[in-house]
Amino acid sequence: MTASLDPAAVIAEFIDAVAPYDPHPGTPPVALLGVRTAHGDQVFPMSDHLIRAMCRALASYRDPEDRGECVDCGGRHLDENLHCRDCGRLHGILGQVIADHARRVARSDGGNAPSESA
Ligand SMILES: [Zn+2]
Structure with missing residues (x-):
């Protein structure tokens, strides 16, 4: 074509x-x-x-730039690393690991017990 x-x-x-x-x-x-x-x-x-x-x-059309929607802001501008260009949220397995880690750090913030079971 x-x-x-x-x-x-x-x-x-x-x-x-x-x-x-x-x-x-x-x-x-x-x-x-x-x-x-x-x-x-x-x-x-x-x-x-x-x-x-x-x-x-x-x-049947799928745009080559279509990598799904951001779960945070609903934006449709995820880059090739599944990083949302609109709000900065990182998706995929690495994004999930980073988000989980950030939540654990936020929960343990102020305390001295970062070794809680996830
Ligand atoms: Zn976003």
Whole structure:
């Protein structure tokens, strides 16, 4: 699959890719999609089959940056180390170990008994 960054070309590619599987080719479009770029305007007829194909593509889409949600702030900007860029929470096994350790330190703060059973 070629990675074209021309929006109209990308839409045309998608239409070409799904058109051969349209069970009812030639039926009237259910919508017209207008695309205005620096190269001009283009209008694409959208078949029911095309809309359904877009729905399936969306359902199976997973963004490469998607590493889940932060359990603390609900943000969706976890880096490759599962570190929340929004609130700083560290996720994953290491994040859990660090969070547990921080809780133990906080509980034992002021006392002299850090060796409580976790
Ligand atoms: Zn967060």
